Amino acid sequence: MVIWKGAGILVLVIALPLAGLGGVSLGSALGSDTASGIGAAGGLALAAVAVYFLGQRLNAPTPGYHLRTGAPVNFRNGHTLFFVPMQYWGFVLLGISVLVLGASLLSA
Numbered sequence: 001m002v003i004w005k006g007a008g009i010l011v012l013v014i015a016l017p018l019a020g021l022g023g024v025s026l027g028s029a030l031g032s033d034t035a036s037g038i039g040a041a042g043g044l045a046l047a048a049v050a051v052y053f054l055g056q057r058l059n060a061p062t063p064g065y066h067l068r069t070g071a072p073v074n075f076r077n078g079h080t081l082f083f084v085p086m087q088y089w090g091f092v093l094l095g096i097s098v099l100v101l102g103a104s105l106l107s108a
Contacts, residue, residue: 006079007058011051011089018043018050037104044097052090059085 002012022043027036061074079086 002081003083004081006077006086008079008081008086010054010079011081011086011093014050014054015044015047015089015093018047022046034104034107037100037107041097041101041104044093044100048090048093048097051093052087055079055085055087055090059087 002009004011019040020043023036023040026039026042027033029035058079059077061076064073064075065071066073081089084092
């Protein structure tokens with residue numbers, strides 16, 4: 001079961017296609033399993049950067065005013081996947097990318 005809030009599902013929508021596309025394209029171009037793993041790692045690294053910056057943008061506090069008091073407040077957005085804010089998934093995806101790259105290079 002996938003748990004998300006707001007636009008947190010975009011982490012999966014961005015990461016899975018980029019990893020798959022990177023793995024399939026480089027694997028078919030070079031014709032080896034190692035190249036496929038390297039392509040998937042590259043796709044995950046690109047997804048990590050995209051998710052980080054998109055999460056930073058979507059979860060940035062927006063200034064506003066309290067309805068009853070009129071005092072200025074900062075409203076926080078909550079775009080999460082598995083209760084982790086979206087921008088932090090960039091670091092998780094980068095770590096997974098390093099693991100995939102290491103596994104593909106060690107299996108060669």
